[in-house]
Amino acid sequence: MQYITRDAELILAKFLATNKVLLVLGARQVGKTTLLEHELIKDQSVFLNLDIEIDKAQLTARAALAPPDALKSLGSPKVLVVDEAQRFPEIGQLVKGWYDTKLPVKIILLGSSSVNLMDKIAEALTGRNEKLYLPPLTFREVARAQSWYKSPYTKTILLQNFGRQLQAVMREALVFGSYPETIAVAEARAQYLLNLASDYVLKDVLQLGLVKSPDTIRRLLLLLAHQIGAEVSITELAQNLHLARQTVTHYLDLLERSFVIFRLPAFSTNQRKEIAKNSKIYFWDTGVRNALLKEFSISELRADIGALWENWVVAEFAKQNLLAGGMDTLYFWRTTAGSEVDLVIKRKGALRAFEISWSKKKRTPLTFTRLYKIPVAMITRDSFGEYFL
Secondary structure (H helix, E strand, O other): OOOOOOOHHHHHHHHHOOOOEEEEEOOOOOOHHHHHHHHOOOOOEEEEEOOOHHHHHHHHHHHOOOHHHHHHHOOOOOEEEEEOHHHOOOHHHHHHHHHHOOOOOEEEEEEOOOOOHHHHHHHHOOOOEEEEEOOOOOHHHHHHOOOOOOOOOOHHHHHHHOHHHHHHHHHHHHHHOOOHHHHHOHHHHHHHHHHHHHOHHHHHHHHOOOOOOHHHHHHHHHHHHHOOOOEOOHHHHHHHHOOOHHHHHHHHHHHHHOOOEEEEEEOOOOOOOEOOOOEEEEEOOHHHHHHHHOOOOOOOOOOOHHHHHHHHHHHHHHHHHHHOOOOOEEEEEEEOOOOEEEEEEEEOOEEEEEEEOOOOOOOOOOHHHHHHOOOEEEEOOOOOHHHHO
């Protein structure tokens, strides 16, 4: 499979220059291991994958040794990468001991879930770790992977000369998402996504035994797939699933911490006139969402095109923010009278606001601008390149 250049490469290079333990987090199959293998190809490095029993046994054996002896038995690498680190419950304390001994090795832990064990790892390494979050490919990364793309192309060149190609890439990403394998192996991507959505994205949650009924959480995902772009009612979900509100809230938290979904809270400075407590839920990858519905039509006449477009645009902003270290906070905005803005982005007190529409028929809301003195930009299928290239 071809390597796709990632925006995270420059961020990773900065982290590799420090001596702190690096935690690389993201959903399964987003390319964490591939990124590390590509960037460390010239370094003396050792990779252990704890999904593989032999590698797990190797690490278990080294855990009983003195830190210098453990490193020597691994071949004295300059970089030690432990993939699926959450599979080894004592990994946090083990790496803490190695780090405090000042071993001459850069330790990198990869995890596909921040549920429980990865939290405990980070807690054990407080003050000793840095985090890099890797989402599915951004649109800019997908565009760079196209056969017609050349590295000298600037954003201006792309917008002026490759509009038709960019439209085609966007429409495919809208339907099939942007997991690396869907870009590299286009002919089998529908089946790949069906497998991903049915089993792989939930593997960590199910292996940890945090869900009593796998079918229940799959039904929850299906309900969420139908509700993208709408405010989610926990009470309604609980009634549909015949579960307690607390259980649904717990399941949503697991899905969010497993990088399947993310939430947009409501932005409000006036709780009497603005919605303050509700949230919207989006999928990090629209291909996974479409796979849950078994709907891979690229037609713009599909009934959910508006909601799908909104999810894709919001997810692109969310992916950019994740790579930047979460500098922004993303919201939606709605008044009790019904005025709304799809996306509000806040950074250090400054606001940006966006209305998201597949076509140009939707009018830019004026109420938000009147209240906050902030213009609301319209992102359509014709203008998205200005924001994502």
